[in-house]
Amino acid sequence: MGAHNTATGASAPVHSAAAQDFIARWSGTTASELATAQSFVIDLCALLGMAKPHPTPEQDYMFERPVTFAHGDGSTSAGRIDCYRRGHFVLEAKKLKAGSHTKGFDDGLLRARSQGEGYARALPAHEGRPPFVLVVDVGTVIEVYAEFSKTGGTYTPYPDPRSHRLQLADLARPEVQDRLRRIWQDPDSLNPARISAQVTRDVSALLARLAKSLESPVAQNRTEQNRTEQNRTEQNRTEQNRTEQKLYHKYSKTQYQQSLIAPEIIASYLTRCLFSMFAEDVELLPKGAFLGLLQTHRNDPATLQQMLRILWADMDRGGFSAALAKPVLHFNGKLFKGAGEDGYSLLLTPEQIDLLIAAAKSNWREVEPAIFGTLLERALDPAERHALGAHYTPRAYVERLVLPTVIEPLRADWANAQAAALVLAHEAAALQGKAMEAKLAEARAEVKKFHHQLCATRVLDPACGSANFLYVTLEHLKRLEGEVVNQLEELGHTQDQLGFEGETVTLQQLRGIELNERAAALAELVLWIGYLQWHIRTRGNTAVAEPVVHNYGNIECRDAVLAWDAQELAYDDADQLLSRWDGTTFKTHPVTGELVPDEAAQVPQWRYVGARKAQWPQADFIVGNPPFIGNKRMRDALGDGYVQALRGAWPEIPESADFVMFWWHHAAAQVTAGQTRRMGLITTNSLTMIFNRRVVQAALDQNTHLEMAISDHPWVDSANGAAVRIAMTALAGGAGDGRLHTVMDERPGEHGETTVEMLTRTGLLHADLSLGANVAKAQPLRANAQIANRGVIPHGAGFIVTKEQAAALGSPSILREYRNGRDLTDAPRGVRVIDAFGFSAEDLRTQYPAVYQWLLERVKPDRDQNPRPKRRDYWWRFAEDQPRMRQSVASLDRYIATGQVSKHRVFQFLDASILPDDKLIAIALDDAFSLGVLSSQLHVCWALALGGRLGVGNDPVYSKSTCFDTFPFPDEDTGLTPPLRERIAQLAEQIDAHRKRVLAPESGNTGLTLTGIYNVLAALREGRALTAKEKTQHTQGLVGVLRELHDELDAAVLAAYGLPATASTDDILAYLVQLNTQRAQEEAQGRVRWLRPDFQNPQNSVQKQELLAQDDQAPEADFDSEKSLSKPEQTKPAQHPWPATLPEQVRAVADALAASPIPLTLSAIEARFKGRGPWKKGLPTLLQTLEALGRAQAVATGGEVAWRG
Incomplete structure (x- = not known):
């Protein structure tokens, strides 16, 4: 099966004479880039049979395509792409000096590659990113780079770092012409994942048929047998339980539920078969060796059984094989062990051998490991085989998490190391003889140092399944390694290629944890096939060292979140085995005809002795896709005993959190401890819900940040192929901004996958996976202090009485009207509360004996059991009397209240005689202006951004400390005038009066509530049609x-x-954060804009306070209250020590450029660092190197050169 047989409309290979003429015409070209580039591309199009670029209104296929670069300081600059075809490629052409590819070092092609990638990123978002970047040294070289996700990721050498560079003479080869023609015509046909996906599906289908045919009657009839056994009489139940206990101890649970041994033997046998098919296709076995045995002995299955046993035993130890009459390599590993065991080689029928022959004829070079494991797992598992034809997780989805989690930070390290090496190479170019060689040796040492780091990097997937995440990670590690080796060669590295088992990226760096034994075995197989595929593709099979396969033990078959000393069957007090529904077996309901759980299909409950947190192997990066089991399904899916043990082992995780959050928390803990650089996991999209979000927030509170997030993305369940929605998150240590990808469009793909288009924004990512102003840095303001407080906490139902009960008690003054959150949003209960604040027990008994007796009988019995001494000893008083709240409203006739947890953020006036419950926030302001500001959409945006959410309804929470104390009220410095103040107050009074009027009992609006009113208001604003209600x-x-x-x-x-009436939520939040900062600066200088100065600052009059503020103001240059909020104050940058090593110096300068809102001159860059020695002399060369790598851009500023990141 060929790798490129799916192209559409491909032209026939060009006659060699035409190619030779093209090569002869362009060899040795010396003219400039501008004079030759377009002619070269036109001639190349003619050679390939493609139309030449031409101007169109759509600008979709042309020379000199204009693009606009947007810079961090808000400025823009113009650029032009040498040649562009929308959805296909960006082509950047140069004409380097003769011999630059064969003598010494030249960074011209690096500059061209960086320019090309920069152009691709600068294209309008609606055009997307082209999958290819072509870098051309006219008349000499064409370099090909690809990025098939089209999301702006890193373009990597295509098809690999060893063969991405096409010399001019290579254009005579038909396969090279075909590759370039596809880039022009159908670039997606070159996507390796697409090429190999169909091969993989076909192979998996064949193996599934064979596996099904091999299953024993025991396996096929097991379900019915289980049902029969479950119908035994109760008298025989105890003996049955004892028998089942023995079976459980003898076999794993999976084996017991399906069949005793057959599936595992089948899986092992087929695994050996398919590795043999792969080995012969890549010629690790003699070509056609395995297929030949199948065909030769097709009609003699018994002989085939013995021949395969001999072959696999020979492959295990290496040497001469009697089965092939030829020597074979020493394969080793676990795969071919156990030649003397039953089931090592199975006796097949001729028809079953035919299925193996058909599978062996497939092109195993093109099998895609990223999906092969998933499909093979389904094929070998009877319970999952029905999903074999279902969708699988596309490779692009996996890469969407692997790249930002593992590869991007490593590529950032490589960029610094490469830049350091190039700085040294530039210095070497100015030297001669031994001095030049010594400097080049330093450059190579920097590259080798990074290569050592790369080869020591460890990656863990703690729920690896059949290793699709680990395989994709492996391939990208090998791609990066290839680029490193290429750089070494360009710097004059003359040693032999790095050894296969020497200093090179190996499978030993990849670790996995997987509970399912079959999946764990497949994971190792998938990784070895992928590893050998890559090695042979880039270096050929002659470089494979023996043993070919190693038993690294890097896939651990165990539970990833819970460890225990012993697992015992659980019995009740009557010595009966506790069981539960197996969670997978259904029956048809006799009445409805619907599938319902089969209560006869039971599995035992287990007790976990010595349960504790599972430990993970140390890893630099953690990435994977843990199981999707919601909190409410955990007990059904995992059993009561397991869930109880799990919760006990992880008490810090909220009980309402989903199962996947145990992985998330564990991985995050590794990051916060500094043991892991970055972690990235797939979760369900319920990650943003409050109880899961708390786990995320806890990590963010430990000096970490979200590097990348996608809150809602299509996914495919690995077991059953069902479409689900997931979230992706990547967590890194320290503070920093992240990228939020939002899915904007989804389209069905050719093979059932969903193609997505995403919008990417950068900024501080919050625990709810939202992006916006950094509201978390808002500071509490003294101006708002003491104003907002929570209400009282009675802690005893006996404190609350009805109107009738109050009348029976004589309605004394200590029985006060009482409101909680529901009283405000729904119909008030009309209750009173016994408020004995300030009373001793004796005074209460003397003055209000009836009330005292009421509390003595209804509150004291419970309070006597309270562990807190204060609540137990002062039983007649509230658990929390809230004296600060009482003091704040003592002199007011009314105050503002809002529910702590409420679907709609509504503020209203309450009479001061009403005592607020803890579920209310009492705001001690009685002026309507304040009510109006708090009731505005502007304050609601602030409260939603800072308050979080809670409960099943995911309702917003209003926290007085984060929502109110930090909120900057408007004043004259923001544009508030007396008429505006009066207008706001009038509108607030009207709103408050309107709501009270329509909700009053005398209005006759039975059933109308505040929540109902604001539900309708929300519907009107959404433009949604109203229901009848x-x-x-x-x-x-x-x-x-x-x-x-x-x-x-x-x-x-x-x-x-x-602010303008059109201000967006992001605009509002950014403005308020900046205003909060400005007010905090004011307060630090002595000016406090008290909301109630007579209450908050009674020792000073307003006049004295204003005078103090004027006297204490800093010089005008340091603070200007009239300054535009959109222009932050310029301060002298802090100086940092000049780093010791060259890669760290590169990183420091690049970070300084990236962090600056304006381009920096050489002197400005120098001012950001301090240190001894001649380090400043090296800055120009370092900046020149950053330019070559596309990490800096030189711009002219007032006659002086400056650089931006």
């Missing part, structure tokens, strides 16, 4: 009027802040 609420609540009042209020408050 909502239409009634709209009429009763006059919601149209309320909407108009809120719209007018929002406009007035925005004007009070100087």
